[in-house]
Each structure stands twice: as C-alpha cells, then as structure tokens.
C-alpha cells in the first residue's frame with residue numbers, strides 16, 4: 275500500500291500584475307514507493323505550498339505532479355482522498371472544537387460510503403494508540419499529543435497510501451514530539467506508507483527520513499540521503515550551512 279510521487283517542474287505564482295510573487299519557480303523531486311522523503315528549509319521557503327499543490331488544496335500551479343504515474347489533476351476528488359491524506363502542524367486548529375472524535379472520524383467514512391463504520395473508527399483509534407472510549411471526547415478533553423493522534427487517525431481512516439505531513443510535531447512539546455514520531459514510524463513499518471514530511475527540524479529528518487530535499491526561497495537546492503546529516507557531505511553551501519547549524 276504505497277505510491278510513488280513525481281513532482282516535475284512545479285511552479286506557482288501568487289497574485290497578479292506588479293504584486294505577483296513566484297513562490298515556487300521550478301521544483302522537481304521524486305519519492306519512491308514506501309519512502310519517507312523530507313522537505314526541509316527555513317520558514318517561508320515554500321514547503322507547505324508544495325504539499326498544498328500535491329493535495330490540490332491549491333490548484334493553480336503549473337508543471338506535473340504524478341502519483342504512481344497518474345496526474346493528480348486527472349484523479350477524481352474521491353480517488354485522490356483515498357490515495358493521499360494530509361496531517362497539519364496545528365492539532366488545535368485542525369479539529370473543530372464542537373465536533374466529537376466520533377464525528378471527525380465518521381465524516382470521511384460517510385462521504386466515501388464505506389460500511390463497517392464503527393469497526394473502522396475503533397481500529398483507527400487503536401492504530402494511533404488511543405482507547406475506543408475516546409470516540410466520545412471533544413478536542414478540549416484531549417492533550418496536544420492526543421489531538422495530533424486524532425488528526426492522524428482521521429488521515430488513516432480512508433486507508434490512503436501516501437501521507438503528507440506538514441510539521442506534524444512542531445506544535446508539540448519535546449517528549450510528545452518523540453511519541454508522535456515513533457507512532458508515524460511504526461505505522462510506516464506496518465503499512466508501507468509513502469511519507470512526504472515537511473519540517474524545519476533536521477533532527478526529525480534524521481529520525482524519520484530516507485532522503486530529504488533542502489529548500490531555499492522556493493527552490494530545491496539539493497536532495498540528500500539521511501546519512502548526509504551525520505557526515506555533512508552536502509555540496510550546496512546553503513544545505514551545508516543548514517546541516518552545520520543543526
């Protein structure tokens with residue numbers, strides 16, 4: 275259950291006329307099925323924009339994005355949701371305060387017309403290490419780490435092959451960060467997901483990723499294996515600087 279990702283000459287401009295900003299001039303990279311691929315770079319370098327283009331949350335980009343060789347533009351919404359899901363940085367913002375965990379998990383199952391909903395919801399909670407009694411909780415009754423577990427359960431419930439993870443642990447304190455990273459690691463080992471993981475933290479890349487792309491001002495400056503962090507064999511000066519500072 276994994277999928278390859280090919281991003282070719284992805285570019286996007288926000289705004290028009292004299293105020294237009296080309297946020298991604300020309301981004302290309304490929305992720306192998308089952309790989310955990312990191313996107314790192316300072317704030318504003320375009321990491322989240324890449325994920326938003328991939329998930330079609332933003333759709334006015336140019337270039338090609340292929341999932342298993344199929345253009346994301348050609349994938350119907352329903353098929354796209356079954357193939358890729360996204361987890362966001364802020365577990366507070368990504369859950370509605372007045373929706374119970376049951377509502378959050380039930381909604382995608384209902385939209386996609388899946389049966390055995392109760393069993394699927396229970397399994398999703400078990401998968402993220404929470405008791406099934408949490409189905410009746412609301413976001414304010416959960417800790418930050420628990421909320422992020424619910425966001426991950428919501429992403430898992432349609433059994434996608436690709437998870438787009440946008441700084442999934444940046445809003446959490448350090449011990450909870452490690453728990454969530456370990457959870458993501460275990461899920462990948464068990465299910466063979468492909469991960470595209472955005473982070474500004476090279477320690478997270480070192481913990482999770484097989485390879486990573488270093489982004490600077492909307493461009494991929496270099497693609498490196500995880501080992502490059504320990505021995506800093508990056509050739510681009512910015513990538514070297516970023517690794518040296520970590």
Ligand code: ADP
Nearest residue numbers: 288289297315316317318319320321322323324
């Ligand atoms: P990162 O995730 O690496 O911090 P983002 O992808 O969020 O960076 O943003 C990259 C750049 O694109 C930033 O300069 C940001 O201000 C700009 N940007 C992102 N979304 C929009 C938008 N909808 N309109 C205009 N500029 C945007």
Ligand code: MG
Nearest residue numbers: 321322323440
């Ligand atoms: Mg971002």
